[in-house]
Every structure is written in C-alpha cells, then in structure tokens.
Amino acid sequence: MGVLNVTPDSFSDGGEFLDPSSAASRAETLAEQGADIIDVGGESTRPGATPVSAEVEWQRVGPVLERIVSLPVLFSIDTTKSEIAARALDLGVSIINDVSGLRADLELARLAARSGAGLVLMHMRGDPRTMQADLRYDDLIGEVRNALRASMDEAIAAGCEAEQVALDPGLGFGKSAEGSLELIGRLDELGTLGRPLVVGPSRKSFIGQVLGLPPVDRVEGTIAACVLGLERGARVFRVHDVEPVRRALDLADAVRKSRSRRSVTTEGDRHR
Ligand code: HH2
Numbered sequence: 690m691g692v693l694n695v696t697p698d699s700f701s702d703g704g705e706f707l708d709p710s711s712a713a714s715r716a717e718t719l720a721e722q723g724a725d726i727i728d729v730g731g732e733s734t735r736p737g738a739t740p741v742s743a744e745v746e747w748q749r750v751g752p753v754l755e756r757i758v759s760l761p762v763l764f765s766i767d768t769t770k771s772e773i774a775a776r777a778l779d780l781g782v783s784i785i786n787d788v789s790g791l792r793a794d795l796e797l798a799r800l801a802a803r804s805g806a807g808l809v810l811m812h813m814r815g816d817p818r819t820m821q822a823d824l825r826y827d828d829l830i831g832e833v834r835n836a837l838r839a840s841m842d843e844a845i846a847a848g849c850e851a852e853q854v855a856l857d858p859g860l861g862f863g864k865s866a867e868g869s870l871e872l873i874g875r876l877d878e879l880g881t882l883g884r885p886l887v888v889g890p891s892r893k894s895f896i897g898q899v900l901g902l903p904p905v906d907r908v909e910g911t912i913a914a915c916v917l918g919l920e921r922g923a924r925v926f927r928v929h930d931v932e933p934v935r936r937a938l939d940l941a942d943a944v945r946k947s948r949s950r951r952s953v954t955t956e957g958d959r960h961r
Pocket residue numbers: 692694696698699700701730732733734735767786787788809811857859860887888889890927
C-alpha cells in the first residue's frame with residue numbers, strides 16, 4: 690500500500706503533493722513501483738496535527754482522486770469522516786482506511802456495509818492531538834487486541850461482513866518507540882483476531898529513535914520493520930518507499946513460501 694499524502698503538514702512528505710498534477714504523477718510512480726493499493730489522505734494524523742474540516746479535506750483529495758482512479762491499482766481513502774469516504778467511494782475507491790478504528794464516525798461502518806468496501810480499522814488511544822500525552826500501558830498487546838476486537842465487533846454490528854475488515858495496531862499512534870518495537874516483535878499475538886493485519890511503520894519516529902536518522906533516511910528501518918511484520922503475520926504494508934519495500938517483501942515472502950513448501954513435503958515424507 691503506497692502512501693499519497695495530499696496535505697501541507699504530513700510528517701515526512703507534507704506539502705510535496707498538494708498540487709493535483711504532482712500528486713497524480715506520484716500515484717503513477719507508486720503504481721509502477723509495485724503498489725497494489727494507493728492510500729490517499731487529506732488530513733495529517735501526525736502527533737499534534739490540527740484537524741481539518743470535511744470541506745478542506747475534500748478540496749485536497751477530490752481533484753487528485755478524479756485524476757488517478759483509472760490507474761490499474763486499488764485505492765483506499767485515509768479518512769475518519771464518512772462524508773469524505775462516501776464521496777471517494779463514488780469515484781471508485783474501494784477501501785476505507787480509518788485510523789480511529791470507528792471511534793470518530795460510526796457511519797463509516799454503515800457505509801462499508803452498504804457498499805461492500807474494504808475497511809481497515811486501526812488502533813489509536815486518544816486522537817492525534819492527545820495521543821502522545823500518556824504512552825504507558827499495563828499490557829500493550831492486550832489493550833491493542835481488545836480495542837481492535839471491539840472495533841471489528843462494531844463494524845459487524847453495523848452490518849459489515851468480517852471478511853471486509855483488516856486490522857492495524859497503529860505503530861506510532863499513542864505508542865512510545867519501545868511500544869512500536871514491541872508491537873512489531875509480538876504482532877503474531879494479534880493473529881487470534883482472525884483478520885489480515887496491516888502495518889504502517891514507514892519512516893516513523895520509532896525508526897528515527899533507534900537509528901538516529903531523519904525521516905528521509907529511514908527506508909532501511911522501514912524495510913526491516915515490514916519484513917519482521919511479514920514473518921509475524923502482517924499482509925498489508927503501508928509505506929512511502931514502495932520500490933525497495935516491495936523488493937524486500939517479495940524476497941522475504943519467497944523464503945516464507947519455500948519454507949512452508951518444505952514443511953509440507955517433510956510432512957508428506959513422514960506419511961510415506
Ligand atoms: N499511519 C499514518 C497514517 N495513516 N493508516 C494506517 N492504517 N496505518 C498507519 O500506520 C497509518 C495510517 C501516518 O503516516 P503518514 O500518512 O505518513 O503521516 P501523516 O499522518 O502526518 O500524514
């Protein structure tokens with residue numbers, strides 16, 4: 690999943706793609722580099738970001754979506770507002786990416802139920818203005834798992850099929866660097882939720898804190914986080930640097946498949 694932020698203030702690429710033609714050429718590049726999904730967002734969710742109205746958000750993403758929806762990839766809309774999601778779905782977007790996990794606008798779930806759209810539900814404690822105020826958890830994995838299960842239950846109660854839903858632990862959203870590292874290392878413990886897992890480590894500050902590097906130099910850290918995530922069950926990777934991440938994941942996935950083929954053969958040998 691390639692990131693296309695049509696915002697002036699996103700933490701690593703803010704202001705780069707505000708103009709619809711530069712956003713459209715970025716989308717083409719992401720598709721050429723191997724993105725299966727392009728995630729378009731018009732509101733930054735970085736810590737402390739100021740919320741924007743639906744009107745401003747649509748002024749940013751609407752003209753860009755109109756220009757790019759014909760590309761041969763899937764599109765997701767990164768929004769917490771059903772009004773924006775509905776307009777995006779009308780243009781041909783097929784996935785809603787809700788970083789609030791339905792806490793901001795439950796109508797998103799009804800919209801997904803009516804339209805059959807995919808729904809990514811992410812964990813975040815608080816909102817972007819408050820989420821970094823208290824980063825202590827008694828049981829991080831347990832809290833994230835319970836909150837994601839509650840979000841999924843809400844989606845199902847609103848009429849969604851479980852198969853429409855994917856879940857994301859929300860790396861960097863109300864988590865310390867240590868917390869984000871722990872979530873990657875223990876991602877397999879979210880496997881009991883029974884839905885595909887999405888991870889968004891791309892260029893985030895936990896990588897910067899470990900490596901002491903600014904956002905543009907965090908691609909290797911992003912790759913490491915994605916590969917470790919794949920090993921522990923992640924199946925969608927939300928990243929800015931699609932080409933290198935895709936290559937690394939394709940190789941890691943080939944190793945994973947070779948291992949599972951071998952274990953099937955070994956199992957077969959035992960029965961022979
Ligand atoms: N992270 C960001 C935004 N949306 N969606 C999901 N599902 N998972 C994530 O981890 C995630 C997300 C934040 O990254 P970015 O879009 O680069 O920055 P900003 O919020 O400043 O626009």
